[in-house]
Amino acid sequence: MRRNKKERQQLLTKTIKDNPFITDEELADKFSVSVQTIRLDRLELSIPELRERIKHVAEKRFDDEVRSLPIDEIIGEIIDIELDKSAISIFDVRSEHVFKRNQIARGHHLFAQANSLAVAVIDDELALTAKANILFTRQVKENERVIAKAKVEKIDYDSGRTFVEVTSFVNNELVFKGDFVMVRSNK
Known part of the structure; x- marks a missing residue:
């Protein structure tokens, strides 16, 4: 189901919060948009790429x-x-x-x-x-x-x-x- 940008970005934020290890490709499939659209959404929302999210979670959780x-x-x-x-x-x-x-x-x-x-x-x-x-x-x-x-x-x-x-x-x-x-x- 296609959503408008605002709706998609709200769901994107929640999805990444629930699973910080989800890839851009998986997000693109989930929201039926291109990987580039996901990357642009993350950029607008100041959500870092997967590698940085993993590093942040690991440092916070296991330090x-x-x-x-x-x-x-x-x-x-x-x-x-x-x-x-x-x-x-x-x-x-x-x-x-x-x-x-x-x-x-x-x-x-x-x-x-x-x-x-x-x-x-x-x-x-x-x-x-x-x-x-x-x-x-x-x-x-x-x-x-x-x-x-x-x-x-x-x-x-x-x-x-x-x-x-x-x-x-x-x-x-x-x-x-x-x-x-x-x-x-x-x-």
Whole structure:
């Protein structure tokens, strides 16, 4: 159903408030308008683009929760975290993250996203990577969105080690898997 501009902008504001992670493409489909119309509406309403919204929500929501490193040192944007249990982050692959000749993401960016998520999920002031066993299962290209999920498998308080599995996906397809052994300061 087509709406007039004022109505559409009111609904757009509410929709983004309810779901700050909604894309311009999804909004365009929802309101039966072009992506350009959505971008112009957001501009008029001073609503930032998705990347900035994610960053703002993550900083506001998780800055007090993440203990092991500053939120701005995490590669990707944390969208969910439960310390010593699980965490999820999003990383959008841009031109600065890829090889120029083939637009394939440099592996260290995918590793950094996974490793920083493994550090962030630890409920301690200090968490360091002692060991990582990683596997890249497919190439990631420019403009793809990588969703990394960390799961704490085991905490050994005697040795101060935490075992974290991180799996990364593009459109529900596994692209990276890492098993991390993390050292924490509290035993």
